Amino acid sequence: MKKFENSVKQIIRVNHAGEYGAQKIYNGQIKFCKNSKLKKKLERISSEEKVHFDYFDEQIIKQRVRPTLMSPLWNILGTTLGVVSSRLGEDYVNACTESVEEVIVEHYKKQINFFKSQKINNELKRKIEKFCKEENDHREDAINSKSKKDSFGLKVFKRFTKLGTKAAIEISKRI
Ligand SMILES: [Fe+2]
Ligand SMILES: [Fe+2]
Numbered sequence: 001m002k003k004f005e006n007s008v009k010q011i012i013r014v015n016h017a018g019e020y021g022a023q024k025i026y027n028g029q030i031k032f033c034k035n036s037k038l039k040k041k042l043e044r045i046s047s048e049e050k051v052h053f054d055y056f057d058e059q060i061i062k063q064r065v066r067p068t069l070m071s072p073l074w075n076i077l078g079t080t081l082g083v084v085s086s087r088l089g090e091d092y093v094n095a096c097t098e099s100v101e102e103v104i105v106e107h108y109k110k111q112i113n114f115f116k117s118q119k120i121n122n123e124l125k126r127k128i129e130k131f132c133k134e135e136n137d138h139r140e141d142a143i144n145s146k147s148k149k150d151s152f153g154l155k156v157f158k159r160f161t162k163l164g165t166k167a168a169i170e171i172s173k174r175i
Helices: 002-031 036-062 071-088 090-117 123-144 152-174
Strands: none
Touching (some): 002 090, 090 123, 090 152
16 A cells, blocks of 8 residues: 555656646746737646646645655746747747647556556546646647648757656656
């Protein structure tokens, strides 16, 4: 049972960190967004991310989980990613969403499978399922908003963003 409890704590810590980072990215993008339609969309996504973050923030307190020590770094990196993608334009904003959300959907799916393997269907699992669907909507929306085929620069940017997101997840699980 101890092992399961520790896994749950790790899940809460890493998801709390991830949703924190997501907020920083979207808010960084909103700040420098010049296209009002895109800005509206980003604000809607950001408000959904806020709900995700608030849930894990509540769980951190309720279940006495130590938050990641990396928050100050995720703040800087998330904001930077948001600001830089926004400055580079709409295609980069969408590429950022597509990449980050793709990694997050995979990450949440793994957690859902973990709960299924333990035959546990608790509130935490159902919340993660709900959030996972929303992250997937964010991802699909970004893919559908693409104006043209990815340029070389966009491909490099996506690769880099996915790698960074994966690294942030692994680090937040441990530290
Ligand atoms: Fe989220
Ligand atoms: Fe999302």
